[in-house]
Amino acid sequence: MTAPRPGARRPDGYDPHAFEPFAVTVDLAVFTVREERLQVLLVQRGQEPYQGAWALPGGFVLPRESAGQAARRELAEETGLSDTTVAHLHLEQLRTYSDPDRDPRMRVVSVAYTALVPDLPEPRGGGDAAHAQWLPHGTYGPLAFDHDAILADAHERVGAKLEYTCLATAFCPPEFTLGELRQVYETVWGVELDRPNFRRKVLTTPGFVQAVEGPPRLTGGRGKPAALYRAGEATALHPPLLRPEGRQK
Amino acid sequence: MTAPRPGARRPDGYDPHAFEPFAVTVDLAVFTVREERLQVLLVQRGQEPYQGAWALPGGFVLPRESAGQAARRELAEETGLSDTTVAHLHLEQLRTYSDPDRDPRMRVVSVAYTALVPDLPEPRGGGDAAHAQWLPHGTYGPLAFDHDAILADAHERVGAKLEYTCLATAFCPPEFTLGELRQVYETVWGVELDRPNFRRKVLTTPGFVQAVEGPPRLTGGRGKPAALYRAGEATALHPPLLRPEGRQK
DNA sequence: ACAAAAGTGTTACGCATACACCCATGC
DNA sequence: GCATGGGTGTATGCGTAACACTTTTGT
Numbered sequence: 001m002t003a004p005r006p007g008a009r010r011p012d013g014y015d016p017h018a019f020e021p022f023a024v025t026v027d028l029a030v031f032t033v034r035e036e037r038l039q040v041l042l043v044q045r046g047q048e049p050y051q052g053a054w055a056l057p058g059g060f061v062l063p064r065e066s067a068g069q070a071a072r073r074e075l076a077e078e079t080g081l082s083d084t085t086v087a088h089l090h091l092e093q094l095r096t097y098s099d100p101d102r103d104p105r106m107r108v109v110s111v112a113y114t115a116l117v118p119d120l121p122e123p124r125g126g127g128d129a130a131h132a133q134w135l136p137h138g139t140y141g142p143l144a145f146d147h148d149a150i151l152a153d154a155h156e157r158v159g160a161k162l163e164y165t166c167l168a169t170a171f172c173p174p175e176f177t178l179g180e181l182r183q184v185y186e187t188v189w190g191v192e193l194d195r196p197n198f199r200r201k202v203l204t205t206p207g208f209v210q211a212v213e214g215p216p217r218l219t220g221g222r223g224k225p226a227a228l229y230r231a232g233e234a235t236a237l238h239p240p241l242l243r244p245e246g247r248q249k
Numbered sequence: 250m251t252a253p254r255p256g257a258r259r260p261d262g263y264d265p266h267a268f269e270p271f272a273v274t275v276d277l278a279v280f281t282v283r284e285e286r287l288q289v290l291l292v293q294r295g296q297e298p299y300q301g302a303w304a305l306p307g308g309f310v311l312p313r314e315s316a317g318q319a320a321r322r323e324l325a326e327e328t329g330l331s332d333t334t335v336a337h338l339h340l341e342q343l344r345t346y347s348d349p350d351r352d353p354r355m356r357v358v359s360v361a362y363t364a365l366v367p368d369l370p371e372p373r374g375g376g377d378a379a380h381a382q383w384l385p386h387g388t389y390g391p392l393a394f395d396h397d398a399i400l401a402d403a404h405e406r407v408g409a410k411l412e413y414t415c416l417a418t419a420f421c422p423p424e425f426t427l428g429e430l431r432q433v434y435e436t437v438w439g440v441e442l443d444r445p446n447f448r449r450k451v452l453t454t455p456g457f458v459q460a461v462e463g464p465p466r467l468t469g470g471r472g473k474p475a476a477l478y479r480a481g482e483a484t485a486l487h488p489p490l491l492r493p494e495g496r497q498k
Numbered sequence: 499a500c501a502a503a504a505g506t507g508t509t510a511c512g513c514a515t516a517c518a519c520c521c522a523t524g525c
Numbered sequence: 526g527c528a529t530g531g532g533t534g535t536a537t538g539c540g541t542a543a544c545a546c547t548t549t550t551g552t
Contacts, residue, residue, distance in 0.1 A: 067358070196534085446543085472549075
């Protein structure tokens, strides 16, 4: 077991018979905050295995593209958004899932990505029934393949990243209120935050958000009109904004 | 661009001609703290491309193993340690590197792993010159392939994880002093920490370390003998131990 | 005696928490 | 008026930073 097997170690060169072909795919865990709930983009499988079950959108990595390029291409296809719109969305590699039996048909190694999108009109433009749609997180049965595990990892990652990055703005439209931003945290973390303290934390963090000058206020329903902000330049958050009673695992 | 291409989307089934064979490998970024320096396990390439350059150890994922199993197998091979010893080392998936041109010979998708090991006797037991050896971080020329980028990502990840996990104990032998543990932080972060404050932080965090009862003290050279500790049960660190002036990127 | 490292104690400050309170709008 | 959400102010407490001091070894 410990002895090197000739042909399987890279530094000694490639033996074309030392490996079987692997399929490499990407899977997407796409989140949005919509109607005060965390929603996930899913597709319904049309054939075996797992026919009828919900699954994460995804597809093959093409011969001349990186996994990241494949993920963004698939994201554009599944959401029906323009390439330029998708180019600005937050897309981040999660991790790679490589269990030999994760797909019963063949050996598939999948690089999972997490995407955060604002509350878009609707997933797709066409009427294609096989396309992806939003489902509130946790309201679907078991997902196909190992997608439940992928989605759980993605949710945990997103929740953790809200603590020490400015990532929450990725869930918001270009201009947003602090109430909307706070809604993101509360929805992803499943907790309530103190409004005054949240406001201070965000406004005193340099580069988290920047005030929109022109119209100093706008309404989202009833209540006092709120000031509008844009995402700032900063990406990190020091010190972090820890979730209350934060035990993450 | 936005239209679905038949055969490339997974939910519509597998087209055996929709993809070319990808080779899937693992690369290992193995760190240790040794002689008050951060050291990296590297191998010297024996042939083109990048002949003579240092590279991360790694190898192919075999048809019936996961990437994680492949990483642990390679770690055992490169370090020459027994499988049971390697089974207890901290090994963690970093991310996957999939640029189509990252290897000039063929399409190789590599799942990178980060391993943290204590100050081991010497990397290997045999006399094989082609085996891996420790080099102080930053003292080698440019690495082969995209391994400089992988190693930089790994270093950043390890530094960040020390902030909010109990991972530092993975660099230490089974029993260690608080001075040794502090040395880990100082070496990885490249800063000096206040000894009394570090001590308090570690001891007041439940489950970070646990005191070794029997012999209450032991020496590591000159100075007052220090108490010994073992790694505790906890994995997370709340609140985190932030590095001074912590700008991580 | 001196240096070096472990261990204890103390103070000050920053930040987060937990409130109380006022403002502006829709109904 | 009342409910709802935005915005401001303030007291309290925890945790870290900074630093002084004692203890115990090797040389």
